[in-house]
Amino acid sequence: MAVTPYAGVTFKRPKIQDGAGMWRLARRSGTLDLNSSYSYLLWCRDFTETSLVAKGPDGELCGFVTGYIRPELPNTLVVWQIAVDTELRGRGVAAAMLDTLVSRTGSAGASHLEATITPGNTASARLFVSFAGRHEAPVTREVLFDTVVFPDAHDTELLYRIGPFTPTLARR
Template identity: 65%
Template sequence: MTVARELLLDTPGIEDGAALWRIARDSRTLDLNSPYSYLLWCRDFAGTSVVARTAHGEPIGFVTGYVRPERPRTLVVWQVAVDEAHRGRGLAAAMLDDLAQRAAASGVREVETTITPDNEASHRLFTSFAARHGARTERGVLFDTALFPDGHGPEVLYRIGPLV
């Protein structure tokens, strides 16, 4: 799916792992995982993830996700990030829509994600995603602060569905 003439939405490959790690690091809002985990993600969960590329193939954004083993009709969106120079053009929404469309072809009918209370951009992204897909949204704390060893804030679960 093309977002703009110069951008392409694609499936990530292991060669994209380092770039995804850099984009996550530079976001300054995401919890940064190890570089190794991004390589694994691009290998093991490429089918439930998306990368946005420039016309030259350079990754400039990504959405990582997986299908919940206990709920095979549920796509969990792990991280969404767009390189700072490419923000404000609707790229995150386009990647999320593309991934949801691909996942729906495999039987996914619901999207889950968690968002910290202070991440307004993600709250807006997933609220507008639900509206575009005619889905209701349930919210509630999934992981309270006390569960984290490092003072991390609570993670609010967004359960969005059914997708239309």
């Protein structure tokens, strides 16, 4: 069953004007890799169908998820980054963003989700494992990028692959 978003928060496809807020939220998240501001603006131009922003009652950006469909595996949505502002965490906003996005990409044929998580990121691991449980989907985990392949001091990234989703979700 899909999660109901926290009251007062609405989800929209990102516009280019949201790129700056996404970059700022990534910067204050404390855990996300901060990519260039340019990359968030570009994302808001080219990947709006596979991304979402969450806006509070005042219209402020309080969450986002960026994703893309793997070019060579079109049944798979890759979640690149997901973040929720600190004061809204633990209220189901990230879970609801994932459900909303997967419902949309599911209609377009994506039956699997992939995300990479660094070993110490308990909140992120719980978010995705809980998503899998909610949608009765199996999860596999493997190392995608070991720390040694990074040019800087970057943690290993573990790949979580979830799916197939239940037909109900994929049809929505």
